[in-house]
Amino acid sequence: MLYDVIVVGLGPGGATAAYELASRGFNVLAFDKENFPRYKPCGGCLSLKVEKILPVDFKHVVEDTAYGAVFTFKSKRPLPILSQRPVGYNVSRSRFDNLLKEKAKEAGVCIRTGERALGVEEEKDCVRVKTSAGTYGAKVLIGADGANSIIAREVLGLKPSRCAVALEAELPLNGERLAALKGRLLIDFGCIPHGYAWVFPKDKSISAGIAGVSQKVKGRIKECFRDFVSREEALAGLDIKNVHGWTIPYYYNAGQRIAKGRILAVGDAARLVDPFLGEGIYYAIRSGQIAAAIIAERIRRDDAPDMTSYHEVVAAELYPDLNAAAKLGRLVYNFPRLWYNMLESEPSLMESYYDVVRGDNRYEGFYSDLMARIKARPWRLLTRWLKKGVQRV
Numbered sequence: 001m002l003y004d005v006i007v008v009g010l011g012p013g014g015a016t017a018a019y020e021l022a023s024r025g026f027n028v029l030a031f032d033k034e035n036f037p038r039y040k041p042c043g044g045c046l047s048l049k050v051e052k053i054l055p056v057d058f059k060h061v062v063e064d065t066a067y068g069a070v071f072t073f074k075s076k077r078p079l080p081i082l083s084q085r086p087v088g089y090n091v092s093r094s095r096f097d098n099l100l101k102e103k104a105k106e107a108g109v110c111i112r113t114g115e116r117a118l119g120v121e122e123e124k125d126c127v128r129v130k131t132s133a134g135t136y137g138a139k140v141l142i143g144a145d146g147a148n149s150i151i152a153r154e155v156l157g158l159k160p161s162r163c164a165v166a167l168e169a170e171l172p173l174n175g176e177r178l179a180a181l182k183g184r185l186l187i188d189f190g191c192i193p194h195g196y197a198w199v200f201p202k203d204k205s206i207s208a209g210i211a212g213v214s215q216k217v218k219g220r221i222k223e224c225f226r227d228f229v230s231r232e233e234a235l236a237g238l239d240i241k242n243v244h245g246w247t248i249p250y251y252y253n254a255g256q257r258i259a260k261g262r263i264l265a266v267g268d269a270a271r272l273v274d275p276f277l278g279e280g281i282y283y284a285i286r287s288g289q290i291a292a293a294i295i296a297e298r299i300r301r302d303d304a305p306d307m308t309s310y311h312e313v314v315a316a317e318l319y320p321d322l323n324a325a326a327k328l329g330r331l332v333y334n335f336p337r338l339w340y341n342m343l344e345s346e347p348s349l350m351e352s353y354y355d356v357v358r359g360d361n362r363y364e365g366f367y368s369d370l371m372a373r374i375k376a377r378p379w380r381l382l383t384r385w386l387k388k389g390v391q392r393v
């Protein structure tokens with residue numbers, strides 16, 4: 001049997017693409033190597049942008065609503081910048097991803113879990129996928145198999161040469177300690193080269209983690225996490241176990257193409273992670289939607305659908321923001337202390353950033369605002385920076 005579309009991987013990117021295609025009447029097979037619900041190392045913070053695009057009601061799996069963040073520098077100088085309106089929703093990825101998978105199933109997707117894709121071959125009239133249980137054919141293949149995507153690597157030639165490394169643990173917590181953390185994200189700068197650490201509250205637990213650019217961290221991530229845990233008051237006395245390591249394939253513009261012939265990649269497989277924040281769920285969902293729309297149009301029009309236009313549409317819609325996020329990331333992570341001092345002296349800057357996370361402002365707009373503020377007050381900032389710089393923090 002020849003399917004219209006095969007989706008490899010049922011994270012947010014794959015489940016969304018599968019759901020959208022089945023809802024349009026296409027014959028879709030989707031599989032994942034894991035059995036669901038499955039754990040995925042992740043902070044699990046959905047930006048408000050997700051709510052704007054996801055056609056699925058997910059509010060019943062939201063475990064906490066964040067109205068902003070408490071920023072720290074090396075776990076000191078706590079700076080709460082909270083807003084009247086939410087900036088994000090914290091979910092447990094096992095529940096959220098399972099919800100999206102179930103929605104895809106209800107829409108008519110044929111779902112196979114516990115089945116791993118082993119290889120892909122493009123033939124003249126179809127794509128064949130070999131899995132741990134069999135071989136299947138389809139007109140089009142979506143690689144939604146995450147950070148270590150075999151489809152991105154082996155078929156599209158996307159090299160995972162640059163990525164961030166991350167450690168994350170879900171720690172049970174309750175009572176007053178958890179209540180004190182709710183409603184806000186905790187974000188610590190200066191604890192790891194080119195990255196940050198976080199504590200995100202959930203229903204009966206917290207996600208504690210750290211991430212930084214691999215080339216800068218140079219194998220010291222465990223040490224950085226240990227130092228963060230030992231300094232961070234919110235984690236004092238907790239038994240930090242089940243720490244998971246993972247990679248984050250953040251976006252960088254290396255001219256790589258995320259589609260070829262009948263095959264395309266979405267989400268982490270396409271390296272669509274915000275290089276400043278590490279946000280990937282929104283981009284996985286949005287690229288899954290773009291992929292579904294293009295595939296639907298191409299399959300209806302054409303016997304030999306060509307997916308190359310998917311790359312152009314993603315580049316036009318998502319790359320401008322990701323490029324601006326990369327510029328912001330270079331500025332902030334090269335000068336984390338200056339960034340932190342700026343936040344202290346101009347907390348309204350973060351309000352402007354929250355609008356980016358809400359989808360009410362573009363990254364480029366925020367970056368221009370930031371540069372204008374730096375140019376308007378270079379001496380004030382520099383003096384403050386030098387003053388704070390000589391203090392031990």
Ligand SMILES: Cc1cc2nc3c(=O)[nH]c(=O)nc-3n(C[C@H](O)[C@H](O)[C@H](O)COP(=O)(O)OP(=O)(O)OC[C@H]3O[C@@H](n4cnc5c(N)ncnc54)[C@H](O)[C@@H]3O)c2cc1C
Nearest residue numbers: 009011012013033042043044045117145146267268280281
């Ligand atoms: C520590 C950490 C913290 C993060 N925190 C956040 C956050 O707070 N907010 C945010 O927006 N983003 C965050 N991210 C990024 C986010 O987790 C990813 O961007 C997002 O999960 C990407 O979704 P996806 O569908 O592309 O891939 P995934 O969610 O990784 O899903 C890929 C799926 O493919 C399956 N798969 C893999 N290989 C195969 C195979 N060969 N055959 C079959 N199935 C396969 C996997 O089992 C998995 O289910 C974080 C990432 C990390 C590592």
